[in-house]
Amino acid sequence: MDTQLLETQFQDKIDQDIRIEPKDWMPEDYRKTLIRQISQHAHSEIIGMLPEGNWITRAPSLRRKAVLMAKVQDEAGHGLYLYSAAETLGISRDQMMEQLLSGKAKYSSIFNYPTLSWADIGAVGWLVDGAAIMNQVPLCRTSYGPYARAMVRVCKEESFHQRQGYEILLMLSKGTDAQRHMLQEAFNRWWWPALMMFGPSDDNSPNTEKSMKWRIKRFTNDELRQKFVDVTVEQAKILGLTIPDPDLKWNEERGHYDFGEINWDEFWNVVKGNGPCNKERLETRQKAWDEGAWVREAAVNFAEKRKAKTIAA
Ligand code: BYC
Numbered sequence: 001m002d003t004q005l006l007e008t009q010f011q012d013k014i015d016q017d018i019r020i021e022p023k024d025w026m027p028e029d030y031r032k033t034l035i036r037q038i039s040q041h042a043h044s045e046i047i048g049m050l051p052e053g054n055w056i057t058r059a060p061s062l063r064r065k066a067v068l069m070a071k072v073q074d075e076a077g078h079g080l081y082l083y084s085a086a087e088t089l090g091i092s093r094d095q096m097m098e099q100l101l102s103g104k105a106k107y108s109s110i111f112n113y114p115t116l117s118w119a120d121i122g123a124v125g126w127l128v129d130g131a132a133i134m135n136q137v138p139l140c141r142t143s144y145g146p147y148a149r150a151m152v153r154v155c156k157e158e159s160f161h162q163r164q165g166y167e168i169l170l171m172l173s174k175g176t177d178a179q180r181h182m183l184q185e186a187f188n189r190w191w192w193p194a195l196m197m198f199g200p201s202d203d204n205s206p207n208t209e210k211s212m213k214w215r216i217k218r219f220t221n222d223e224l225r226q227k228f229v230d231v232t233v234e235q236a237k238i239l240g241l242t243i244p245d246p247d248l249k250w251n252e253e254r255g256h257y258d259f260g261e262i263n264w265d266e267f268w269n270v271v272k273g274n275g276p277c278n279k280e281r282l283e284t285r286q287k288a289w290d291e292g293a294w295v296r297e298a299a300v301n302f303a304e305k306r307k308a309k310t311i312a313a
Pocket of ligand 1: 036037040041042044045046048049075106107108109110128129132135196197198199200204205206207208211221271
């Protein structure tokens with residue numbers, strides 16, 4: 001069959017919301033786009049364990065420690081489902097890891113900021129997981145089957161994460177002046193980077209058009225960012241927070257909040273590797289990769305031994 005016809009049939013399937021599965025024909029660019037997005041998403045989950053892992057030993061109570069450990073472990077699980085989904089497209093785990101460690105593959109800009117106080121752990125849960133839910137609930141309907149199915153479980157867990165973050169902050173908001181101050185200070189640092197998580201504005205997003213056509217993305221970066229602002233501002237009011245944006249204002253005509261200009265120089269600087277923690281994050285992952293070499297070797301040797309035994313029997 002000629003490629004033109006295959007492409008038309010492929011797009012028809014997409015338009016009818018029929019899922020694409022690993023063995024189905026797909027345009028090479030669709031495969032590449034998915035590998036890029038899913039692997040970067042997986043890397044974000046794994047790197048995303050680091051800023052929160054930083055507070056496990058310092059959580060203020062046994063309950064908080066247990067909850068935080070469970071959350072961080074969930075992120076590892078998300079990374080693993082996503083690496084498995086990407087592997088169905090013909091890339092190996094080792095190749096993905098090589099791309100991350102060499103700096104070729106990106107991971108979310110948000111994880112290059114430090115977690116300086118306990119309120120940051122609440123802010124990460126509320127804002128970072130909140131932004132993740134906004135972005136990922138539509139991905140449960142993404143056109144590639146293994147990615148969509150992985151996202152269903154991820155989203156259920158993310159909503160628990162978001163609530164645990166908000167609960168931490170609700171407690172602080174009812175606490176002492178010092179606790180309320182810590183809350184506002186953390187919020188001031190995380191607000192703008194959370195808005196940046198949705199990616200560049202639509203006119204500067206080279207991948208959006210194709211990804212929308214192929215229904216990999218169901219909403220554009222700006223659409224999701226606006227939804228996030230609208231929901232989050234209301235939640236911030238309950239916490240008694242001031243939004244660190246003098247231009248934030250309800251727009252009656254649009255039925256949405258207007259908000260100020262994002263500092264895109266800061267965003268691209270972080271994406272290019274020059275954020276406050278980029279170097280530290282990659283060094284930590286490199287160390288974990290090197291120290292885990294013996295585990296990978298043992299697993300491969302064991303699998304080979306077992307295979308040889310089965311063949312011999
Ligand atoms: N950070 O054309 P665009 C989590 C890159 S983990 C860094 O709009 P696209 C969690 C983009 O990759 C949350 N880079 O791209 C874990 C592209 O560069 P390349 C992670 C960014 O793909 C632990 C270039 O900029 N979520 O929830 O159409 C604890 C142009 O952008 C960023 C996902 O990964 C960024 N923020 O749209 C707590 C969701 N934004 O690749 C929570 C899945 C853009 O061409 N991913 N870039 O070299 C997506 O939905 C999309 O990939 C994005 C970007 C909306 C992020």
